[in-house]
Amino acid sequence: MATLKELAVREDRLTGGHRMCPGCGAPIIVRQALMAVKEPVVVVSATGCLEVSTTIFPYSAWKVPFLHSAFENSAATMSGVEAAYTSLKKQGKITGDTKFIAFGGDGGTYDIGFQSLSGAMERGHDMLYICYDNQAYMNTSVQRSGATPRGASTTTEPAGKVKQGKVMTRKDLTECMVAHNIPYAAQTIVGDWRDLTKKVEKAMSIKGPKFINVLQPCQLGWGYRMDLTIELGKLAADTCFWPLYEVENGKYTLSYTPKEKKPLAEFLKPQNRFRHLFKPENQKLLEELQADVDRKWELLKKKCDCFGTEK
Amino acid sequence: MAQELGWKELPEGDALKAGTAADFHTGDWRSKRPIKDDKTCINCLFCYIYCPDSAVKVKDGKVIEIDYNYCKGCGICENVCPVKPVKAIKMVSER
Numbered sequence: 001m002a003t004l005k006e007l008a009v010r011e012d013r014l015t016g017g018h019r020m021c022p023g024c025g026a027p028i029i030v031r032q033a034l035m036a037v038k039e040p041v042v043v044v045s046a047t048g049c050l051e052v053s054t055t056i057f058p059y060s061a062w063k064v065p066f067l068h069s070a071f072e073n074s075a076a077t078m079s080g081v082e083a084a085y086t087s088l089k090k091q092g093k094i095t096g097d098t099k100f101i102a103f104g105g106d107g108g109t110y111d112i113g114f115q116s117l118s119g120a121m122e123r124g125h126d127m128l129y130i131c132y133d134n135q136a137y138m139n140t141s142v143q144r145s146g147a148t149p150r151g152a153s154t155t156t157e158p159a160g161k162v163k164q165g166k167v168m169t170r171k172d173l174t175e176c177m178v179a180h181n182i183p184y185a186a187q188t189i190v191g192d193w194r195d196l197t198k199k200v201e202k203a204m205s206i207k208g209p210k211f212i213n214v215l216q217p218c219q220l221g222w223g224y225r226m227d228l229t230i231e232l233g234k235l236a237a238d239t240c241f242w243p244l245y246e247v248e249n250g251k252y253t254l255s256y257t258p259k260e261k262k263p264l265a266e267f268l269k270p271q272n273r274f275r276h277l278f279k280p281e282n283q284k285l286l287e288e289l290q291a292d293v294d295r296k297w298e299l300l301k302k303k304c305d306c307f308g309t310e311k
Numbered sequence: 312m313a314q315e316l317g318w319k320e321l322p323e324g325d326a327l328k329a330g331t332a333a334d335f336h337t338g339d340w341r342s343k344r345p346i347k348d349d350k351t352c353i354n355c356l357f358c359y360i361y362c363p364d365s366a367v368k369v370k371d372g373k374v375i376e377i378d379y380n381y382c383k384g385c386g387i388c389e390n391v392c393p394v395k396p397v398k399a400i401k402m403v404s405e406r
Contacts, residue, residue, distance in 0.1 A: 004356045008369040016365040016381025017332035022340060023385030027363040054332065057325065058316070061332035193360045219385075227386030227402075230361050 001198050007035045011063070018061035019053040023226030025190040025216035025233070026050045026105075026132045033101065033130055034064065036197035037204055041099045042067070042081055046074035046108030049139040050132065072112045075120035075129055078102040082125045099204055100127040106147035107137045110173050121180045121209040128203045128210040131173065134218035142221040146171040149241075151289055152273045154221075159276035164285055169292065177211040178247045184210040186246035188255070190217060191233025195244055195255055202246075215242040223272025235267040240297040245304065252303040261297075264290045337364065341384030343402040345377055352399040358388035 013034040020027050026049055034041060042065045045051040051068050054061040069077040078100055088094045104113050109131040117129060136154050137143040144154040149170045153159040157166045177185040184206050186199045196214065203210040217224070217232040224232060236242040237256055241264060244256040265286065268274035277286045347358075354374055359367040366382040368375050377388075384402070392398040 004360060005372045008356055008359060008372060012365045014365060015330045015333040016378065017335040017337055018364070019335075019337065020363060022363075022383035023387055024363050027365075028361055031363075031365060032360065055327065056332075058322075058327060059332040059335050060327040060329060063330040066329075225386075227390045229363075229385075229387055230391050 001194075001201060002036065004193070007032075007197065010035050010038075013041070013063045014054070015061045015063060017059065019056055020049065021218075021220055021226070023219045023229050024049070025134070025218065025229050027054075028190050028229070029130065029132050029196065029214050029216060030103065032193050032196050033200045036200040037099055037101070039097050039099045039204070040064075041101055042085075044068070044074050044078040044081065044100075044102045046102075046104035046113050047071035047139075048105035048108050049134075050103055050105065052139055071108055073116045074102045074104045074108060074113055075127075076116040078127050078129075079120045079123060079125045082127050086126075100125075102127060102129045104129065104131050105137075105139070106131060106133040106135060106173075107139075107145045109133070110146035110171050117211075118176075118180065121177065121182050121211065124208055126207055126209070128200070128212065130200075131211070131213045132216045133173075133213055134216045134221060135170075136218075136221050138218050138221040147173070149289075150292070151277055151285055153276060154273070164276055164282055165273070174211070174213045174247075177213075178250070180209075181250065182211060183208045183249055184246070185213075186211070186255075187213045187215075187242065188244055189215045189233045189237050189242055191230040192237065192244065192256070199246060199255075206248075221273070223275075224270045228270060232267070232270060235262070238262045239264050239267040239293065241267050241293055243297060243300050245300060251307045252300070253307070254301070254304045264293050336380040337383050338380045341379075341382060342405055343384045343386060344379065344405055345382065345384070345386070345388050345400050346403050347374065347377060348397075348399045348401070351394050351397065353394060355393060357391040357393065358400060361387050361391050363387065 044067045082100045135147045143156045148166050151165045153165040159165045174187045188196045217229045219226040238258045239262045245254050359369050364381045366378045386402045389400045389402045392400045
């Protein structure tokens with residue numbers, strides 16, 4: 001595993017001058033992920049904040065071959081690139097070792113791009129799909145998505161007299177990917193560079209379809225002070241709202257166990273989208289959310305226990 | 312990109328040259344500027360790895376400068392700086 005000093009020697013593959021919001025987590029994910037890859041890499045991105053803000057004509061912030069096709073098909077596009085590469089390599093027209101990474105936001109992964117992702121994973125293309133999950137359609141001003149957690153206020157499901165934010169619970173995409181029986185699926189976070197780069201590095205060493213789900217705090221959609229991005233990421237891991245784990249060929253491993261599991265409220269408090277949960281009449285909802293997090297955390301620990309891999 | 316292209320000169324398929332966003336300076340978005348204290352900086356490189364705008368420049372394992380052409384002034388670098396009791400990076404108002 002590369003240390004920070006070793007990573008710093010490698011070239012930054014995303015330039016500054018892109019138009020992401022100040023304090024955005026997505027470019028942090030991209031920089032760290034691409035730094036972790038030593039080989040030449042081809043990147044595909046689904047439509048979303050990342051694609052829109054990094055490739056505003058006539059500027060591109062990518063220093064690697066980059067391709068964008070549509071919202072729903074980043075995984076399918078990447079499959080095509082990978083298949084063409086494999087074919088050309090077989091014909092002896094190209095040599096070397098190239099890696100393939102597809103990026104997608106939660107809208108382009110959980111909802112709109114789900115079928116293309118599912119297909120690409122099932123066909124077994126040698127690629128890594130990284131989902132930067134900011135838990136709503138942030139690029140089009142915070143509409144709810146399949147990744148939005150219960151109780152979060154969005155513009156299409158705002159908290160008010162009738163509803164207290166989103167009614168349904170979040171889709172667990174990492175588990176969906178585990179169910180595809182792929183060689184590597186993992187969950188990580190903005191705010192733990194070591195964990196993120198380690199997981200990308202590990203994914204690169206494995207042949208076949210890989211998936212990493214990264215929780216990305218979004219200052220605009222979540223409504224917090226823009227310098228708190230890293231802190232909120234860490235809080236999500238410490239409260240077990242977003243556990244860090246990996247699944248290698250069906251084998252669960254916990255990558256991080258908080259020394260002291262913090263109450264969920266500590267993660268929710270700095271965010272405007274959960275502001276209404278702290279009204280006295282919503283006490284019960286807050287307790288339910290905490291119970292839900294606890295239940296999922298216990299379940300995950302049990303899964304890891306089965307393989308004797310809990311650290 | 313200095314001049315605007317006519318439709319005949321536009322690249323086919325919206326193909327762009329790599330890394331040209333470096334010509335676009337986002338520094339004027341900033342309302343606060345990070346100032347680094349070289350004396351107390353321990354070169355942990357946290358500000359480098361967490362900067363969303365690739366604005367922290369590192370050479371030989373040391374933070375050499377913050378590129379104000381790109382820094383949008385989010386303050387993540389100040390937040391992640393582990394130096395105590397006074398952080399080595401301070402956000403200072405542009406005015």
